[in-house]
Every structure is written in C-alpha cells, then in structure tokens.
Amino acid sequence: MSHLTLEQELKTAGTYGHFIDGDFPIPRGETAHVTLNPANGTPLAHFAEATSAEVDDAVNAARHAFLTVWGRMTGRERYEHMRRLAVELERRTERLAWLETLDVGKPIGVSRATMRDLPYTVDYYASVLHGLTGETLQVGEHDVLNFTLREPLGVCALIVPWNYPLTLALLKIAPAIAAGNTVVLKPSEVTPLSALELARAVADAGIPAGVINVVFGGGATGNALIHHPGIDKISFTGGTETGKRIYAAAAAGLKRVTLELGGKSPLVVFDDADLPRAIEVAKIDSIRNSGQVCAACTRLIVHEAVADAFVDGLTQALAGVRIGEPGNDETEMGPVINAAQLKRISSYREVGHEEGAHFTECQNIDTRADLKNGYYTAPALFLQASNEMRVSREEIFGPVQTVLRFRTEEEGLRLANDSPYGLAACVFTRDSARAIRTARTIQAGTVCINYGVKAVVEAPFGGYKQSGIGKERGLQAMLDDTQLKSVRLYHGRT
Structure with a gap:
C-alpha cells in the first residue's frame, strides 16, 4: 500500500460520519473536525461532530442490541462473532x-508491530469469556442453594485518547463485548482515522447492528455520552483533570467507571544494576x-554511585536516535501529535530553568530542513533537579525526563513514591531480596523488575492514587465490565 495513495483517498472523501446501528448515516451536524498529519501539519481528513441527537441514536442502538x-x-x-472481527483486523x-x-x-x-498485536487482543477476550462464571457458596442454611452469576452491565461509553487510538479502543471494546455489553466508542477528534477503519471491520465481520457504535467529535460529544441516562458505564483514558470531571459526572448517575489517567513513573536504578539494560x-x-505514553518512566531515580555513568550513557544513546519522517522504515522517533503539544513540551524548558534544573537537549534538530514543517522535538533531560520541581511532578507527555539522585534504598523508594501518580514503575537491581522489597513498597499499579515492558493484554493494568480507578487488560478488565448477582434457591419443603 502506498501511503500517498491513502492520503489522497482521505483528502478527497468529503466529511466522514458516524457508525450507528451497523450503518454510516449521513451526518446531521454542521460542525467538523480536521485531523492533521503531525509530520508536516497538512490536513488529512474531515470528521463530523456528533450532535446530541446522533449520540442518542448511538446509545439507543446499543441499548436495543443489548x-x-x-x-x-x-x-x-x-466468541464466534469476535473471532470474525479478529480476522477482519x-x-x-x-x-x-x-x-x-x-x-x-x-x-x-x-x-x-502494534497493529499485528491487535487481533490477539480480540482473540484473548473471545477465549477468556468462556471462563466468566459464578460460584456456588457455602452458606449457613441447610435448605438454601446460594450461587452467583456474572452478568453484563449494559451499555458502555468508551472514550479514548490520541496517543494509542486503536490499541486503547480495542482494549476497552473487547472485554466489554466479551462480557455481553454493547458499546459506544468516541475516539479523540485529533486521531479518528483508525476508529473509522475499525467500524468498517465491524460491519464486514457481521457483528450485529448496534453492538459497537462509533461517534466522532470533541468535548461536546464526550459530555453528551458521559451525561447520557442510557449509559451504564464510562471507560476513559486520558488526563487526570478530565478524569476527575468524568468521575464527578458519573457519580450523579451512579455509573460504573474505569479511569486510566496520568503518570509520572519512576525508573529506580540501584548501584548494582545492569546499567546498559537500564539505559x-x-x-x-x-x-x-x-x-507520549502515560506509563513512560520520566523520573529517572539513580543511585549516586552510578548516576554519572548512567547520564553519560543515556545522553549518548538519545543522541543517536534516528528522528525523522514516520513513513521511513529507519525512523525511530517521529513528531509529537500537534502544535499545541509541542508548545506545551517546550514551555517546560523555561519552567525547569526557573526552578534551577539544567536542561540538556540530546540532539540539535533546529537545522534539519526535513523536519521544519512537522511537530518535532529532540529528546531531553533535566539534570540537577529535585523531586519538588514541577518538571519532576507534572506530566509533560513528551520525550523529556528528569534525573534525580539518591544515596540509600530508603531514599530512592521515598522519591519513587513521592508523586501524586502511581501508574507504573521500573526497578533495576541484581539483589533479589531488594527486588521483592521494592515491588512491595512502590505505590504503583505495575512494577517491573529489571524489565521495561509495563503492559500486556494478559495482565491487569491500572494505577494507584491519581493515576486512575479500575483495571484494563487481563481477566480483571472483563470482570470490571460485569455485575455480580447472588441467587438464593430454597429447596426445602413448603
């Protein structure tokens, strides 16, 4: 496939509409969002903003299908329907x-590599659903059989961000529909393209109409979904402040929520670490x-005995990263998502300077003519920083990390936990007893020891503290999409 051909297809297609009740009706609203190519800032496609009536249609279709x-x-x-969807993907x-x-x-x-994994996500939940069972309970009554049933919640509103639009959409859709729910997906207005293709795959796979619906739009569409009385659960991935507002709105209707929010994850490197691997x-x-990854380790907490070597090695590694056009097979790092995100990342350079941190940009891309039209920034480190600084506490969401030094195990773990977030953490040490202590002590939903991959579909993922509520991935995600019913059957004589 030529990406130039695909771009031309997108640009000449007119305004894309929503996927509701198994069809693509003509959009009724007059507002549209433009999605841009972050590598050069040019428009790719136009997507309609869903009206409140179209949100109603999507929710009602989902309710009817349920x-x-x-x-x-x-x-x-x-299971059989989900297998067909996996094949289409x-x-x-x-x-x-x-x-x-x-x-x-x-x-x-x-x-x-990411897209090759997605059919397995659907396959995994198609298989796991067979284990969705209740249990028989031992109760203190001779004439009562007490057992439990796992039942679906109903209609789930799924709101996903722009950094991993299709991955996160399927990580919400697959467990929800496996458990028997129906869904309305709202992708970010910044990155709607893969959700459109997903809707086509759903139609071609023969998934019954109304089971999976997709509405496009920005905050107004999201608000209409969140406050809709026909929604039984809201699953949101995004910023913590937005998550708090969704949590408050959900409370008014006692809706279930799963919130996967921000992070400022620590990478703790002890003096006995495998330094090249940690780097x-x-x-x-x-x-x-x-x-632009919520679970990325952006606080590098390094023992003072190895800190200089770690910084030198990391600086050299980042200096060699191939930054360039995303369509090039040799590229390791592309642009950030848009001009607003580039401006946000750049603003922290001044924030760190005012706080006394030393900003080190690991490459100079200012002279790269091939990057001038895109939203590119170089990897950077804040050195001579403290954990009280904003650059150590706030989620920058770009290729910027802060280096903090420690002397003792207790100090290193205190720094790791001194954060409003608790999404993930990595620890590097050859001491097995210390590894267990740190895994128990660090306040994060996922702790990786001598390893950097924080999330797989088979294991639960979700944060502590202001990093969220509930779990995605693994069996737990599907359990979070169900409600538990107790059934008490009297079988004595009447």
Whole structure:
C-alpha cells in the first residue's frame, strides 16, 4: 500500500460520519473536525461532530442490541462473532498501520508491530469469556442453594485518547463485548482515522447492528455520552483533570467507571544494576511514541554511585536516535501529535530553568530542513533537579525526563513514591531480596523488575492514587465490565 495513495483517498472523501446501528448515516451536524498529519501539519481528513441527537441514536442502538441480541447470546455465539472481527483486523493490518502513522506520527515500523498485536487482543477476550462464571457458596442454611452469576452491565461509553487510538479502543471494546455489553466508542477528534477503519471491520465481520457504535467529535460529544441516562458505564483514558470531571459526572448517575489517567513513573536504578539494560529502558521510554505514553518512566531515580555513568550513557544513546519522517522504515522517533503539544513540551524548558534544573537537549534538530514543517522535538533531560520541581511532578507527555539522585534504598523508594501518580514503575537491581522489597513498597499499579515492558493484554493494568480507578487488560478488565448477582434457591419443603 502506498501511503500517498491513502492520503489522497482521505483528502478527497468529503466529511466522514458516524457508525450507528451497523450503518454510516449521513451526518446531521454542521460542525467538523480536521485531523492533521503531525509530520508536516497538512490536513488529512474531515470528521463530523456528533450532535446530541446522533449520540442518542448511538446509545439507543446499543441499548436495543443489548436487550434483544447481544445480551441474550451464549458465550460461544459471542466468541464466534469476535473471532470474525479478529480476522477482519488481521486482514487490515497494513492499512491500519499506515492510518495510525499518518494520524499519530508513529514510525511505520512501530505501527506495524502494534497493529499485528491487535487481533490477539480480540482473540484473548473471545477465549477468556468462556471462563466468566459464578460460584456456588457455602452458606449457613441447610435448605438454601446460594450461587452467583456474572452478568453484563449494559451499555458502555468508551472514550479514548490520541496517543494509542486503536490499541486503547480495542482494549476497552473487547472485554466489554466479551462480557455481553454493547458499546459506544468516541475516539479523540485529533486521531479518528483508525476508529473509522475499525467500524468498517465491524460491519464486514457481521457483528450485529448496534453492538459497537462509533461517534466522532470533541468535548461536546464526550459530555453528551458521559451525561447520557442510557449509559451504564464510562471507560476513559486520558488526563487526570478530565478524569476527575468524568468521575464527578458519573457519580450523579451512579455509573460504573474505569479511569486510566496520568503518570509520572519512576525508573529506580540501584548501584548494582545492569546499567546498559537500564539505559536502554530509559531511552525507549523517552522516544516511544515521542514520549507520549502515560506509563513512560520520566523520573529517572539513580543511585549516586552510578548516576554519572548512567547520564553519560543515556545522553549518548538519545543522541543517536534516528528522528525523522514516520513513513521511513529507519525512523525511530517521529513528531509529537500537534502544535499545541509541542508548545506545551517546550514551555517546560523555561519552567525547569526557573526552578534551577539544567536542561540538556540530546540532539540539535533546529537545522534539519526535513523536519521544519512537522511537530518535532529532540529528546531531553533535566539534570540537577529535585523531586519538588514541577518538571519532576507534572506530566509533560513528551520525550523529556528528569534525573534525580539518591544515596540509600530508603531514599530512592521515598522519591519513587513521592508523586501524586502511581501508574507504573521500573526497578533495576541484581539483589533479589531488594527486588521483592521494592515491588512491595512502590505505590504503583505495575512494577517491573529489571524489565521495561509495563503492559500486556494478559495482565491487569491500572494505577494507584491519581493515576486512575479500575483495571484494563487481563481477566480483571472483563470482570470490571460485569455485575455480580447472588441467587438464593430454597429447596426445602413448603
């Protein structure tokens, strides 16, 4: 597939509309959002903003499908539908990869690897749903059989951000529909392309109408979904402040919530660490998706005995990163998402300077003519920093990390926990007893020891503190999409 051909297709298609009740009706609203290619700032496509009536239509379609079709199916029937969806996604891997690269700015090699994993996400939950069972309870009554049932919640509103639009959409959709729910997905207005292709895959896979609906738009569309009385659960991934507002809105209707929010994750490097491996993890967390990853380790907490060597090694590694056009197979890091995000990242340079941190940019890209039209920034480090500084406490969401030094294990772990966030953490040490102590002590939803991959579909993922509520991934995500019913059957004589 030529990405130039795909770009031309997108640009000449007119305004894209929503996917409601198994169809793509003509959009009724007059407002549209333009999605831009972050590598050069040019428009890619126009997407309609959903009206309140269209949100109503999507929720009502989901409710009807839940009550009449999907909620009544056996697990095996849902499994067979989900398998067909996985096949459709696999068939579209290359197209989806290019859509994500054009929309988000990820290097094409990264997008391809990500898209190849997505059919497995659907397959995983299609298989796990067979284990969605209740249990028989031992109660203190001779004539009562007490057992539990796991039942779906109903209609779930799924709101996903722009950094991993399709991955996060499927990580919400797959467990929800496996459990028997129906859904309304709202992708970010900044990166809607892969959600459109997902809707086409849903239609081609023969998923019953109304089970998966997609509405496009910005904050107004999200608000309409959040406050809709027909929504039983809200699952949101994004910023902590937005998550707090959603939590408050959900409380008014006693809606269930899953909130996967911000992070300022620590990478704790002890003096006995495998230093090259720790440096590689720090490098990857800086450049993966241009640092726009909620679980990225952006606080590098390094023992003073190895701090100089660690900083030298990391600086050298980041200096060699291949920054460039996302469509190039050799590119390791592309642009950030848009001009607003680039401005936000750049503003922290002045914040750190005012606080007394030393800003070190690991490459000079100012003279790169090939990057001048895109939203590019170089990997950077804040040195001579303290954990009280804003650059150590606030989520910058770019390829910027702060280096903090410590002397004792207690001090290192105190620094790791001294954060409003608790999404993930990495620890490097060869001492197995220390590894267990740190895993128990660090306040984070995921702690990786001598390893940098923080999330896989088979294991639960979700934060402590202001990093969120509930879990995504793993069996727990599907359990969070159900409600537990106790059934008490009297079988004595009447």
